[in-house]
Amino acid sequence: MVRRAMTLIVAAVLLVGLTVAALAVPVPYVVASPGLALNTLGELDGEEVIQVEGRPVYEHDGALSMVTVQYAGGPDSRMNLFTALSAWVSPSQAVLPEEAIFPPDTSAEEVSQTQAAQMDRSQDAAVAAALGELGIDYETAAVIHTVSEDHPAHGLLSPGDVVVEVDGEPVADKDEVVAAVKDRTPGDPVRFLVERDGEKQEVEVATVGSENGDPVVGVTVETDMTFPFEVEISVGRVGGPSAGMMFALGIMDRLDPEGLTGGHRIAGTGTIDPEGNVGGVSGVPQKMVSAEREGAEYFLVAEESCDQTFESAVTGRIEVVRVATLHEAVEALEAIREGDTDALPRC
Template sequence: MTLVAALVLLAGLGYGSLLLPMPYLVAAPGVTLNTLGEQEGGEPIIGIEGADDYEHDGSLSMVTVQYAGGPDHRLNLFTLVTAWLSPSQAVLPEELLFPAGRSQEEVAERQTVQMNDSQTDATAAALNQLNIDYEAIPLVAEAVEDMPAEGVVESGDRVLAVDGEPVPTGTSGDDKEQLVGSAFVVEHVGDREVGEPVELLLERDGEETEVELETVEGESGSAAVGILIADDMDFPVDIDISVGEIGGPSAGMMFSLGIIDRLSEESITGGAQVAGSGTITSDGQVGGISGIPQKMVSARRDGAEYFLVAAESCSQVAQSAAYGELDVVRVETLTDAMDALETIREGGDDLPRCE
C-alpha cells in the first residue's frame, strides 16, 4: 500500500508539474502581408498622396512571428514541450520579449512606437533610393537620466550644429550616403574619444544657445552624451502605411521596397513573389532581427519564392523548417535589395545568398 501510495503521489506530482506556468514563450509562424496589396476594407496597405502611384503584379510581403505566453498568460510545461518538438516553433526565455519590470501593455506600446518609427525611416530610405529630396530636422526627444545631457538639454531642442559644423537637414538625391538630421548628430558625437567634450548649438524657443558636454561611453562603446534624438521629417509625398495591430521594427525593409514599387512606373519584382524581414534606417542600412526560422515558414506557406534577409540574420536561416524551400538572399542595404530584385526580374541567378 505504501508503494502504491508513493506511485500515485509521484504520478500526481508529475502531472501537476506539466500544468505549472513557466516563464517561457512560444514563437510560431505568423501572418504575412503583401505591402503591395490591400487591407480588408479595400484600401491599399501603402497609401500615397501627392505623387503618381502605380499597381504591379508580384508581391513584397512582410512576415511576422506569433508569440504565445508572457507574464500575464504563462504557458504550462506540456505546451512548451509540445512546441519544442515542433519543427516550425521555438521556445524562448520570457525576458527576450518582456524585460524584467515591464508589463505586457508597456511592451505593446513600445512595439507600436517601433512600428511607427520604422515606417518613417522606411519612407526616408525609399525617397533617398528614388532621389527624392526631403527635410530631416533633428529634435531632442529626451535626455537620459544620469548622463551628461541631463539638465542641460530639453525635449524639443533643435540641434543646429555639432562642434561648429552645421547639421544638414535637406537630403540630396544625388548623394544617398550623405548623413542628415539625427544620423549626422549621432555620427559626429560618437566620432571622438570617450571623455572628449562636444559642443552643440541648440535652438530653444526661437533662441540659439551653445552647450558643451563631456562624453561618456555609450551602449555601443562609442562616445555619447545621453540624448535621445529623432527627426521631424518633412516629406514631399504623403505616405500612409496601415498594418493593423502589428508592432515592432522588422518590416522596415519591406515597407521601403513597397513604397519604391508603388512610386515606380515599372515593377521592381517583375511579378515574382518576394518576402523578407529586416529593419531599416533612414540612410538605407538593413538590420537583423530575430524569428527568421518562423518567418521563413510563413513566407513559404503563403507562396513566396524568394526571401530577403539581413546579413546579420543569416545564422538563423538553417534553423528553419523551410530551409531549402526558399531562395534566401542576403542584403546589408536597401541598394543591395534593389540589386537583388533587378537580378530576379531579369531571370538571373547570381544572387548573394546566406552561406
C-alpha cells in the first residue's frame, strides 16, 4: 500500500510538473487587446493631434476619437501557452496566429516600419478626402516610385519622374497613368512625357504582358498631393491605416466654424482613400471596448467591418453606425447633432 501511494504521489507530481512546463512553452500566437482611444480634436502630450497652418481653425466640444488595438507576442517576444489560453477566454481579447500580424520572414522592426508608412499614407489620404468633402481644391501629380530592373522601363524612366502626359494626354494621378497604359495590347509602345530635374522630356517605352496578361512597362506610380495649407497629425508611435476616417472627420471639424459633433462623443475606425471611400479594418471588437471605455456614445465603423461588431461591448450604451464613405459619415454626424437618429444606418 505504501509503495502504491508513493507511486501515485510521484505520478501526480510529474503530471503537475509537465503541465506547468507545457503552460510555460512559448507559442506562435499574438493576443489583441483594447488599445488607445485618442480624441483627434484634443491633445497628446501637450500637443494638438491635428494642427493646421495657413487656414483659420476652430475648436469645438465633443470628441472624434480614433481607437486602436494593442498586440502582445510575436516572433521576438513570444508569449507562453498559459497567457494565450487566458486571453482565449477573455471577452475583450482575441488570440491570432502569429503570421496574421507578422508575415513569415518579417521582423518586428519591419512590421513597425510598414505600419508607420501606412500611417503616413493614411494621413495624406485623410487630408485629401477632407478637402474634397469641403470642396477645397488641391493639386495632384503622378510620380514614378519604383522601376523594375527586368522590365522595359529600366534605364528609361527613373524614380521621382513626374508623369505629365501619356501618349499626348495629360495625366494627374496614379489611376490615370495606369488606365492609359492598360488601354493597349502587350508589345505596343507608350510615349511618356515626364518632368525630371525641372525639365520635360519624352520617353518611349515598350510594353510587355504581366502575369494576368495586362500590358505593363515595369514601374509603380504614386499620386503626390500638394495641399493649399499645411496639416500635421501627431499620434505618437501609433501605426497602420485604420484611423484614416477619423483623421478626415477631425480635419473637417477643425476647419468648420460650426463643428461636426454638436458636443457628442464619437469614436470610429475605418481606412480612407483620397476619394473619401471608407475601407474595412480588423480588431473591431477590441476597438469597440476602447470606444466605450472612452465614453463614446456612437461608434462609426466601415460597412465592410460590420460583421465584426457586436451588440454590447462593455456598458451597452454605444450605438454602432455603418458608413461606406466620408460623406455618409458626415451625414450621420449631422443626424446625431440634430437628434434625428432613428434613421441612422446600423450594422
